[in-house]
Amino acid sequence: xxxxxxxxxxxxxxxxxxxxxxxxxxxxxxxxxxxxxxxxxxxxxxxxxxxxxxxxxxxxxxxxxxxxxxxxxxxxxxxxxxxxxxxxxxxxxxxxxxxxxxxxxxxxxxxxxxxxxxxxxxxxxxxxxxxxxxxxxxxxxxxxxxxxxxxxxxxxxxxxxxxxxxxxxxxxxxxxxxxxxxxxxxxxxxxxxxxxxxxxxxxxxxxxxxxxxxxxxxxxxxxxxxxxxxxxxxxxxxxxxxxxxxxxxxxxxxxxxxxxxxxxxxxxxxxxxxxxxxxxxxxxxxxxxxxxxxxxxxxxxxxxxxxxxxxxxxxxxxxxxxxxxxxxxxxxxxxxxxxxxxxxxxxxxxxxxxxxxxxxxxxxxxxxxxxxxxxxxxxxxxxxxxxxxxxxxxxxxxxxxxxxxxxxxxxxxxxxxxxxxxxxxxxxxxxxxxxxxxxxxxxxxxxxxxxxxxxxxxxxxxxxxxxxxxxxxxxxxxxxxxxxxxxxxxxxxxxxxxxxxxxxxxxxxxxxxxxxxxxxxxxxxxxxxxxxxxxxxxxxxxxxxxxxxxxxxxxxxxxxxxxxxxxxxxxxxxxxxxxxxxxxxxxxxxxxxxxxxxxxxxxxxxxxxxxx
Amino acid sequence: xxxxxxxxxxxxxxxxxxxxxxxxxxxxxxxxxxxxxxxxxxxxxxxxxxxxxxxxxxxxxxxxxxxxxxxxxxxxxxxxxxxxxxxxxxxxxxxxxxxxxxxxxxxxxxxxxxxxxxxxxxxxxxxxxxxxxxxxxxxxxxxxxxxxxxxxxxxxxxxxxxxxxxxxxxxxxxxxxxxxxxxxxxxxxxxxxxxxxxxxxxxxxxxxxx
Numbered sequence: 090x091x092x093x094x095x096x097x098x099x100x101x102x103x104x105x106x107x108x109x110x111x112x113x114x115x116x117x118x119x120x121x122x123x124x125x126x127x128x129x130x131x132x133x134x135x136x137x138x139x140x141x142x143x144x145x146x147x148x149x150x151x152x153x154x155x156x157x158x159x160x161x162x163x164x165x166x167x168x169x170x171x172x173x174x175x176x177x178x179x180x181x182x183x184x185x186x187x188x189x190x191x192x193x194x195x196x197x198x199x200x201x202x203x204x205x206x207x208x209x210x211x212x213x214x215x216x217x218x219x220x221x222x223x224x225x226x227x228x229x230x231x232x233x234x235x236x237x238x239x240x241x242x243x244x245x246x247x248x249x250x251x252x253x254x255x256x257x258x259x260x261x262x263x264x265x266x267x268x269x270x271x272x273x274x275x276x277x278x279x280x281x282x283x284x285x286x287x288x289x290x291x292x293x294x295x296x297x298x299x300x301x302x303x304x305x306x307x308x309x310x311x312x313x314x315x316x317x318x319x320x321x322x323x324x325x326x327x328x329x330x331x332x333x334x335x336x337x338x339x340x341x342x343x344x345x346x347x348x349x350x351x352x353x354x355x356x357x358x359x360x361x362x363x364x365x366x367x368x369x370x371x372x373x374x375x376x377x378x379x380x381x382x383x384x385x386x387x388x389x390x391x392x393x394x395x396x397x398x399x400x401x402x403x404x405x406x407x408x409x410x411x412x413x414x415x416x417x418x419x420x421x422x423x424x425x426x427x428x429x430x431x432x433x434x435x436x437x438x439x440x441x442x443x444x445x446x447x448x449x450x451x452x453x454x455x456x457x458x459x460x461x462x463x464x465x466x467x468x469x470x471x472x473x474x475x476x477x478x479x480x481x482x483x484x485x486x487x488x489x490x491x492x493x494x495x496x497x498x499x500x501x502x503x504x505x506x507x508x509x510x511x512x513x514x515x516x517x518x519x520x521x522x523x524x525x526x527x528x529x530x531x532x533x534x535x536x537x538x539x540x541x542x543x544x545x546x547x548x549x550x551x552x553x554x555x556x557x558x559x560x561x562x563x564x565x566x567x568x569x570x571x572x573x574x575x576x577x578x579x580x581x582x583x584x585x586x587x588x589x590x591x592x593x594x595x596x597x598x599x600x601x602x603x604x605x606x607x608x609x610x611x612x613x614x615x616x617x618x619x620x621x622x623x624x625x626x627x628x629x630x631x632x633x634x635x636x637x638x639x640x641x642x643x644x645x646x647x648x649x650x651x652x653x654x655x656x657x658x659x660x661x662x663x664x665x666x667x668x669x670x671x672x673x674x675x676x677x678x679x680x681x682x683x684x685x686x687x688x689x690x691x692x693x694x695x696x697x698x699x700x701x
Numbered sequence: 702x703x704x705x706x707x708x709x710x711x712x713x714x715x716x717x718x719x720x721x722x723x724x725x726x727x728x729x730x731x732x733x734x735x736x737x738x739x740x741x742x743x744x745x746x747x748x749x750x751x752x753x754x755x756x757x758x759x760x761x762x763x764x765x766x767x768x769x770x771x772x773x774x775x776x777x778x779x780x781x782x783x784x785x786x787x788x789x790x791x792x793x794x795x796x797x798x799x800x801x802x803x804x805x806x807x808x809x810x811x812x813x814x815x816x817x818x819x820x821x822x823x824x825x826x827x828x829x830x831x832x833x834x835x836x837x838x839x840x841x842x843x844x845x846x847x848x849x850x851x852x853x854x855x856x857x858x859x860x861x862x863x864x865x866x867x868x869x870x871x872x873x874x875x876x877x878x879x880x881x882x883x884x885x886x887x888x889x890x891x892x893x894x895x896x897x898x899x900x901x902x903x904x905x906x907x908x909x910x911x
Contacts (some may be wrong), residue, residue: 090813090844092879094761096712101874103717104759110722113714117730117787338718338787340728390729390785392747421732422740 099190102176110339111139112173114187117336117389119165123189127162128272129395131155132186132196132233132263136211137610138202139167143335146397147202147239149653151260153331158265160272164188168211169218171607171614177218184218192390193219196233200203200256200264201242206587207580207610209248212237213602216251223599225253225296230279231653233272238263242293243319243366244540246307246646247587247594249295250327253283257650258320259289259352261329266290287313291320293650300592306644307591322682325352325371330381333388339677345426346385350407354399355675355683355692356431358456358672359467359666360495362539363399363655368683369690370676379413386423393424401427402439403676411442428452433474440485447577450489450530451482456525457498464669467502479516483523490516490529496558496575497536497550498575501667506558509533510565510573515571530570533562535581539655543662548583549635552578578615583609586634590648594634596627655684702739703772706799707792711762715789720755724748726790727767733785736778751803753883754852755860756809759873764793764882766900768803796901803900809836809886810852811897813879813898814845814864821868821875829867834861836886837895842849848895852883 090132094100103109133152135142142148145371148165155163164186169177177184183192193199199221200214211222221235222228228235237245237482238256244257256263277285289351289409298311322328334346351372354364364493373381387405394414396462398404411425418425425442432453455470457463463470482490493508513531520527535555550558559575566573608614624631639645648656658681665672675681676692686693709727711718718726728738728748736746749770756762774797783792799806816822825845831838834855837848849855861876872878884900 092813092877094716095815095877097714104874105872109717109758110719113717115713115718115789116786117733117785274805336729336787338715338790339722340725344725388733390732392729421747494845547892 098182099179099185099468102173102182105176106172108339111167111170112187113339114188114416115241115338118333119188119335124162127160128197128275129161129268130196131190131268132191132193132199133161133163133165133278134193134199134201134212134215135165135167136201136215136536137608138170139337140339142167143341144338145204146347146349147260149334149347150329150331151264151351152335153333154261154329155264155268156269157329161268164191166199167194168208168214168215168608174214174218174607183220184215184430194221194232194303195443196599199233199235199266201235202239203237203245203248204239205610206241206247206584207615208608209587209598210602210606210609211601212248212251214607218526224250225266226250227280227451228253231250234279234282238268238318239361243650243652244588244590244647245295246292246300246592247590247598249298249300249425249592250595252295253279254286255293255295256291256320257293257317257652259322261322262320263289263291267292271390291317293317298649300646302591302593305642307646307648308644309646309649311613311649315649317649318651319366319653321369321653322352322371323512324691325349325377328373330377332384333506334385336389343395343428344391345395346389347395347397348382348385349373350378350396350398350401350410350599351397352402352405356400356403356455356469357467357674357681357683359465359543359660359662360397360456360498360536360539362542363470365541366652366660367399368653370684370692372404372406375409375413378406379408382410382414383417386391386418386421388574392422393426394418395426395428397428399429400431401410401429403433408438411439415442432470432478440481440487442665450491451479451487452491452493452530455492455494456495457505458494458510458512459505461669462498462501462505464671465666466495466498466671467666469671469674475512476515476519479519480523483520483527486524488520488524488526489526490520492516492529492531494531494533495536496533497555497581499536499544499547499556503561510564513566513573514568517568521570527570529568531562531566531571531573533559533573533575535559535576535586537581537588540645541650541652541659543659543666545589545645545659546639546641546643546663549637551636552582553558555581555655577612580610580612580615582631582635583617583620586631589634589645593627593629594599597623597629600626653683653685653688658683703771703774704768704769705771706766706796706803708764708766708899709762710764710791710793711756711789712734712791713789713875715756716761717806718750718789719758723752723767724750726787727769730787731769731771731782731784732791734778734781736773736774736782739772753807756880757856757858759878760857761877761879763879764823764884764899766797766807766883767801777873794899794901799900804812804853806885807852807883808850808902809895809897810849810857810879810883812847812849812857813881814861815843815877816845816864816868816870817866817875817877818868818870821870824868825864829864833861835860835896848886849899850886881901 353370555578739748752767
């Protein structure tokens with residue numbers, strides 16, 4: 090009897106780690122044959138654990154996209170949890186791709202997605218375990234190019250010394266262009282390969298720039314022409330849509346078919362970075378959405394479809410899509426879910442259409458407790474919207490509603506915090522009217538001012554302030570059907586530091602990682618003491634990044650990145666927030682001159698076409 | 702509604718996909734193959750499927766039973782389902798409308814256990830007190846062949862933990878375990894050595910490894 094299963098050198102490591110299913114693959118859709126003649130071997134790297142990374146829609150698009158290119162082949166890797174990191178080091182084995190077990194150092198390109206500032210130390214872990222020198226300057230011609238994309242790529246300076254290239258914009262544009270250039274540069278030196286990428290749209294080469302700092306802010310000089318403009322798909326019509334998807338065998342956070350309704354959002358919530366970064370709005374047609382949803386359901390066997398977007402209710406095609414999908418999905422016993430719902434657009438009809446998905450509950454984000462504060466943040470949700478939505482949801486059978494709020498928002502008062510408790514109590518009251526077991530789960534996150542938003546100039550609330558405010562909200566809620574959770578301030582603070590950070594933080598990041606900082610976004614592994622020591626050791630004052638309101642003309646370390654929305658617009662919006670003025674969504678009113686009006690805004694073009 | 706009993710194997714890295722994830726692996730692959738499960742009743746309907754005794758991760762499994770309730774079954778479905786399974790999973794055989802409940806039918810399980818460390822292996826061979834629910838334990842120079850009764854009550858987890866402790870091994874990595882088959886117990890005092898037979902009549906798999 091022979092069992093070569095046990096000859097796998099990683100087998101003992103799997104046996105000694107928690108949740109080994111994170112590392113074994115065995116997915117449907119990933120077993121495509123390796124392309125032996127590929128000239129550019131790409132590894133998509135996700136700097137968090139498998140179950141989070143497999144829920145990321147981006148790789149469900151980019152993986153098959155890269156696979157479809159003749160010159161490229163693609164594999165994936167996720168960050169090993171601390172126990173697996175220990176095992177890899179103990180056994181002297183490299184971090185390797187899921188598909189073929191190839192060490193990261195043997196790829197041509199390792200591409201990270203930057204979804205969350207608190208996963209940055211994980212990038213260093215993965216490079217180190219993969220046998221790739223951490224700093225770009227230390228890499229040789231045989232080492233892979235380390236690139237990064239995602240929202241964090243629009244503020245990449247804290248990671249600048251570790252990255253060779255940064256991709257800004259839609260991967261459907263940047264990745265095929267990178268593959269084409271690198272394919273033509275096979276056998277070239279590292280520097281020549283970077284030269285080949287330098288003039289591509291949306292590509293920033295941190296290694297070609299020098300940063301200096303003075304009292305007015307950050308100054309970046311580069312051989313590249315600044316600003317770097319984000320590469321944007323003009324329309325989703327005909328945009329790449331894969332034949333199938335990757336289906337995990339182990340459970341993941343979002344275990345469903347992800348179907349993109351549209352990209353971008355013009356609601357203009359002033360705290361929301363995604364709403365500013367991903368403009369303009371580009372919708373998929375109802376035909377495309379329905380066709381993809383049915384195709385992927387059949388090809389994957391998933392029991393649920395999630396219609397994804399920044400605010401799914403805003404899709405003009407949604408009603409049509411739901412109506413057309415309903416009978417087919419009922420017949421196939423597939424559930425439909427809308428993960429991002431707005432309280433001002435949730436309708437009774439939608440509640441009825443989604444009824445079969447009750448199991449998971451419904452989530453809404455009023456974000457703030459009073460109308461005044463919702464005006465400050467431009468969250469156009471009224472008290473009536475909240476009441477109507479909760480009535481509709483409970484009346485249609487949901488028993489558990491999750492409500493997301495923020496604390497520490499600019500101009501926040503005690504009354505705004507009391508408002509959160511009031512909404513929660515009122516929600517429980519409405520729920521009780523319809524369902525005996527109605528439950529309200531309130532989650533309150535500390536507000537983090539993000540770059541490229543109207544609040545990029547704001548001071549961030551301190552750890553003590555957030556902690557005090559969280560306790561205060563909790564103390565106001567007495568209803569047993571309501572649970573209140575708030576995030577720990579230390580992690581929020583670190584997220585804020587890196588969100589608006591500059592290149593000086595790279596040293597701090599390296600120091601913290603060297604001293605054991607891992608999975609900083611996870612409460613069980615986050616070690617504030619390590620970070621405190623790292624800031625001290627590198628003589629960097631963390632408070633400088635978060636504890637001050639920034640002057641209007643401060644030079645930001647992300648000023649060299651042009652996302653399409655202008656700084657003037659952001660400042661105007663910041664001023665309007667102080668006046669508690671709402672700025673209407675330009676889809677339903679006048680153009681707000683966000684910057685896109687000068688470079689091909691679909692909404693404006695549609696309006697012009699109608700008026701002609 | 703038709704009950705079909707299937708036996709399957711879990712090999713290679715798929716051995717680390719937990720038991721709890723298997724219903725989704727099988728129901729999704731069946732859907733991809735165009736095979737329709739009957740749904741359970743109740744508030745959260747799901748594909749009706751019943752797995753055999755729990756199998757901890759890290760154990761190679763060659764002949765595991767499960768019952769599935771389908772709207773329709775044709776012999777050709779077996780191959781189409783097989784083609785839609787993820788790497789490491791394979792169907793070994795089937796039987797339509799089997800008699801009896803799966804749990805009661807699983808009378809025994811047969812394991813192959815290899816203790817990697819020579820010293821620990823010798824210690825187990827010469828002095829390990831096998832529990833009363835182990836009805837056979839032979840050693841062939843490399844593998845212990847162990848037959849257990851009532852696998853639903855006595856899984857391999859506790860046995861391996863005990864062996865690891867007894868042999869003073871560093872952990873599970875020191876032991877290789879194969880569950881060859883879960884099924885009916887045969888043999889005994891009158892008919893010879895205890896063996897475990899697969900639960901389906903159309904078994905086409907291999908319980909001897911590669």
